[in-house]
Amino acid sequence: MAGAASSVAPVLVICLLSLALFLHRCRSCEAVERERTLAMIKPDGLSGNYKEKIKEAILGSGFDIIEEAVVHLDAERASLFYAEHADRSFFNSLVKYMTSGPVCAMVLESPDAISRWRNLIGPTDARKAKTSHPDSIRAMCGLDSEKNCVHGSDSPQSAAREISFFFRDDKSEALEHDEL
Numbered sequence: 001m002a003g004a005a006s007s008v009a010p011v012l013v014i015c016l017l018s019l020a021l022f023l024h025r026c027r028s029c030e031a032v033e034r035e036r037t038l039a040m041i042k043p044d045g046l047s048g049n050y051k052e053k054i055k056e057a058i059l060g061s062g063f064d065i066i067e068e069a070v071v072h073l074d075a076e077r078a079s080l081f082y083a084e085h086a087d088r089s090f091f092n093s094l095v096k097y098m099t100s101g102p103v104c105a106m107v108l109e110s111p112d113a114i115s116r117w118r119n120l121i122g123p124t125d126a127r128k129a130k131t132s133h134p135d136s137i138r139a140m141c142g143l144d145s146e147k148n149c150v151h152g153s154d155s156p157q158s159a160a161r162e163i164s165f166f167f168r169d170d171k172s173e174a175l176e177h178d179e180l
Contacts, residue, residue: 038162040151043101
């Protein structure tokens with residue numbers, strides 16, 4: 001009986017060492033943190049029937065669409081969303097454009113979602129995107145720097161603010177103006 005126990009001991013030691021090595025590797029290969037960003041298809045993207053093509057590009061690029069809502073912004077909401085541009089010469093034109101039809105707001109999730117989404121949509125000016133980033137979404141469906149088909153958050157802080165602008169934490173209800 002003592003011989004049988006002594007032959008099991010080396011196998012047990014090897015199993016325990018293998019388990020310890022496996023657990024160490026798992027800890028050193030921690031899961032990649034997933035990030036969320038706001039993606040918005042602007043009125044020209046919806047009226048030009050680009051919604052499905054844009055969503056195919058999103059999903060084909062490895063993003064998950066967590067939430068989605070089609071809304072029609074009024075002037076007050078559009079002004080609030082773009083408040084950081086209120087002193088810019090294009091602000092009134094931007095508000096008029098953003099209220100010209102519905103928009104599709106989506107919460108995208110993936111590792112490094114903010115920069116990956118911004119790379120996928122391309123430069124702000126769709127005319128430049130057509131030459132410098134011909135495979136980008138703005139090259140596909142945008143016209144210029146205002147009518148550029150899509151919006152993307154530019155930082156984690158903007159993403160959090162913009163997501164909360166369109167979605168509540170408790171399942172996709174649009175926020176009211178004074179709840180921001």
